[in-house]
Amino acid sequence: MSSGSVVSRFVDWFINRRSIGFGFEYLGVATLRYPRVMSVIVLLFTILCFWQIPKANVDGDLLRVYAHSGHYYDAYDNLSKTFGTFENDIYVMVNSPNLVDPDVLEEIRNLAFDLELNEYAVGTMSPFTLRKPDGSGGSVPAVPEGMLNADEVAMALMDLQQNDPMMRNLITPDLTGVVLIMFPNQELVNQDGTKAMIASLRETLAFYDDSGLEIELTGPPVWTSEMLNAAVDDQIKFTVYGFGLGAFIALFALRSFWGAIIVAATPFVAVMWSIGTVLLLFGSFSFLTIIVTTLVLVMAFAESMFFIFNWLAYWRDGMEPNKAVDTTLKLVGPATALTTLTTLVAFASLYFSPGQGVQEFALAGAAGSTIMFVCLMTVMPLLLKTALRLGFKLPKAPNFALNAPVPAALGLAMKFGRPVSVLAILLTILLIIPFFLIQPRFSFEDFMAKDSTALSTAESIDEGVGGVAPLYVRVPLTQMDPNVGAEDFETIRTIHEIVESELGENKVISAASLTNYTETGFTREEVFDAVGPFMRKRFITEDGSQALVTGFMPTILESQALKDMVARIETRMSEAGFPQAELGGFRILTTFATDDIVRSLQISLAASVVLNLVLIGIAFGSLRMALVSAIPNMFPILGTQAWLWATGAGLQLTTVMALTIAFGIAVNDTIHMLSHYMHGRREEQRSHIESVHHTLRRIGGAIVATTVILCAGTIIVAFSELPQVALFGSLFVLSLSLALVGDLFMLPSLLVAASRMLENLTGIHVQTADHVATPDDPAGNTDTRVGASRTS
Template structure:
């Protein structure tokens, strides 16, 4: 009764679709138009991915820091060789470039060697004043510039590490953007329309390559690279998968039908992004290409069944009807399992992954309906397949491969188990060598100029990734006390001794610079004032504020309660952040008593690394959730505990093998590689469902003879499993052409996992079926499923109540 209801439902679907072709096509066209209208809401993300939940303590501390000191990622640095810079021609071009930038409304402050402000003492007003360091009328004098270069390197220790490197003589300018525009499209316009042209003009005038970096610049150029790759991946995925489809079926018309389906799917994917209000991030940018890679296997499965049916009875109309009736439920179930693989990301409590999981799962289900509707309708309008179109069903090379697998399963199952156990042991050994990456830039495109500039500044200035330390004195103006400044100085010395960190910058440097200025700029006095000096130096400091150029406002809040210490870290130390944080925490606890001070360690680098750890912690729970949902689905379909184990084991081995390979070859766990396991499991389990569904039907047709049933399953479902796995393998391999390391790792690892999954489902799965079902003798040993997902025989379909053949 259950089977009749299920088959009857899908026969009804087939009749409705094929008898209302025009209405169905118009409905799809209308939905496409409505979703296309949502494209206007699609926007690119202008912020970095925050992988932590909003209520995580690290996120709360970071947002608290931002409220007190504003967006930390508003600095753009431009560097060049100092020996060349201090020559009249180059200095004039540099001055022109920096003045162009400082004149823009998007810029709050520019600090560079030409517009450099130095403190000077005004005894009559008892205050320090900011004065121009260079005389604009003398910058064409080579001797004067040489003199200023010497002063910079020897007499201005306050700017050491900020504007120059005394060892290599490299010099850089600092451009501080308005913090309100850092996370808006205005930032992109400034970078692309003002900054980039200005640096190009400098290069044309001088022949020197200016190096540009800083989070606003990096984020903008990274986003532009993502934009350029979206179109490339859509086109590359379409070409690769359509060529494979044509190679398998040798039909131009059938290939164009499949291409049309996935193109509509891509259009819908952008529409869903706009409808849900999701931004395009490094993850959601992959969705359109994923739709192509996942959609083509649907078309292969349905087309292959159509050709099998047509080969049997040569009736096109009957074949099209039987495609939907026989494998509609199986196709739906396999799409649901794929959607489950992506939907598990929803459990991560992370906005970035939740959006990716939502939109991908919705698009996969939409693809199923597009395929089940368009393929029968489109094939009804084109001529019946010819002999060359269905010759792939008997293709010698594929048939020989399948026969070899079957012989191995029938006669060498012990070998299959030994190999599987051996691979499992090797995988475990590799997993112990896996490491976690805390790098913010590891996945960025390494061949681009902006990435080379990142490494340039890392080499010259000990990193560009900020770590922020917030010191709370627990009382207004508490930070300005000399005893507190002394503690901060001691703390900074200990921080500087931590491997992987740059020289700290804080209010301490401002106060030291003030003392140096008080003693007429003598660099020997670049130190904190003593108790006798503070009484006549601190009034100068308190009166030193000059609007937006106040040197103190970046390091202490307006109440004088909170101070900020900024230290930069080389990105290759990302995986050592926990150790670095622990070292900083130890020193803080020793120097700042907890009853008088609170010390918080934060910054983008720290938040990103904790986010990676959070994803890793959730990986196991997400996979267990995927296993649980799949087990429920299999139990619902088969009502058999054995089938649950049979379905999960062949799909867990490829995941473990991939993890082991990552450990052996040094691919770290990071956001991009963590995604591999959920995606690959959702796609790989499709083959398992198809195989088991067909196997159940073959058991009844062959009077519960196991070996004959397995052989028949290979003749029918095995070919589709092989075709779809090959398409998925090459489809995901396209992502390895990306400039982003994360996308390359995602594509390569998913391809590898799916290839292992195909072999596991073709060899280990039937071996387990033969072993666990050894005692199977009749239908009572294999309970009636809750829903019929198998094909059903022609006789069962012909005997359905109300059956009417469209032929």
């Protein structure tokens, strides 16, 4: 056979004889033809996935979300490798109205020493661990022991607060609280886990519960631990409530207990498969990939409802129930394959955005969507055939409430098709304006669990000592002096002053902030020896090639204010002749990386919309169908973005991800509706208006039911303890609700108004169903109008 013949046959198949699902529905046909073989494969894969589930865990490393996201990640990575950072430190806030009482102070001193002896500590920093040179080559405690009265204690603490650069950030101005910092043994933490470290610290601090001291833990490890606990709790709630709500809605819609069980069974298997697959791919869930199981759950419920609705409709129309399974798979299968492809395009578009976390989410989502399709094409037909063998009876007609909006949608389309279409087009065009006006936004507290005690403790530290969130400047030096030469000292001092002018007096520490000791006659070598080797590494590298300037800012700081401050600092350092000085820190990384990721995701969203519309046009063999579907598909996304812009919420990391995935899923109802419409036009030879009527009456209730399931299953996410996840759920529900308006009211009106444009669609021979013989349908169901089964 010549290559030209092969090409021409492929072109003929692609243009004329393929299905709208591009042949992927043949997986379902294979299940019908070889049920025993497919049952064994399904069973083996299920066992493999269930084998992974006991290993399920959530990686609490928030840095994983931003890994490899650009310049500020690289700066943070270089900083961590050179100096380490304060990002893993634990802050212990100790408050007492009687802090200046000598007995109380000694109790806190004991607490600080016990903290230093904890197995997870490699060092601590507090007023009690600080030592100062004694003038004879040694050092003495900065807070003297054995003080006799409150005045003596107050004088000692005020002297530290006013003269020591590090203690200014650890003692509250009113002398009622001190901050103790514990530096964890990161190797031991990685081995045992953050949860074990925090539990050990709480056990150490529990000894002082009856001492009258108010003790609270905070710091990044505590924050991420709270986030992790909230994420795990959320996932358990989402899965349980999602199944319960989905099954209840299915019961309400189908009015059949066993029908609801059948609808729920496929999503259950799909979720188990997706959990196992994510664990096989990545070894653990992240804060983003954990959302995928909820998405798979609601998508599988929606597609199951479409499948069951069509199957029962064929059965009620008089078709033999086993043959109805085959017929349904051949009709719904191609549409489901196309909806899966559009969802895959949506997830794939995310992959090209920076950030390891987003890329993992894209891969996990793509895997979950594929698994959902495979599950529907294998588990669903096997389940239905088994149910029929066990005596499943035809349920009552679907609940009338599901079809309640259909007459209104039909009436609106038939009487006011053109005005509604013009209004829909104008409204969608107007909604494009906020798309260009909305700005990225990052807020650290949005990543924290609601009612977080660690966050409230951090806020109290902000109020007391002005904040402990670190900002770093890595400064290249030229003299290579481990004790800092004069020229390098001036460089450090200049940058120190630039940072201090932004953060406030006494909010910066560096080698230049030790002048209160060097000006009294001590050498820098003596001062560095007094602070100890561990703290010395926080000022300068061992070879003297780089210095670190550390500023402390409030934990809660608006992203725009932080970006403006960073811009000013970088400009001033460049003007001062130090362009190579590198600004970094976790807060800077997350703020700027989020900005870059969000802008990239916006482009991905636009690309996803265009690609999916093109895909719909190719699938149906008609650019006109793609144009008709554009308005109802763009309206929900643009409407949701307009709401974000109007409320001032801005674009956040999970916001754009929610919009992108919601678009991929919202397209599903449009595809099912157009599939039924085109089937009526091309294969049942219905008129244009009759096909619109028939499509709405046939699947209008299914569209309502699937939207209710999607919204009900996802609205649970809106009650997450994590604000970012809660926002994801809220936007998802809003987008899907607007998509229902687009599909039920806009799309029929657009179809009616475009009657002339769609007049010759029957001349296009792309199939909308697969006419392949199966054991229960040996004729290949070439005529769906036989008997009472004149349906689509």
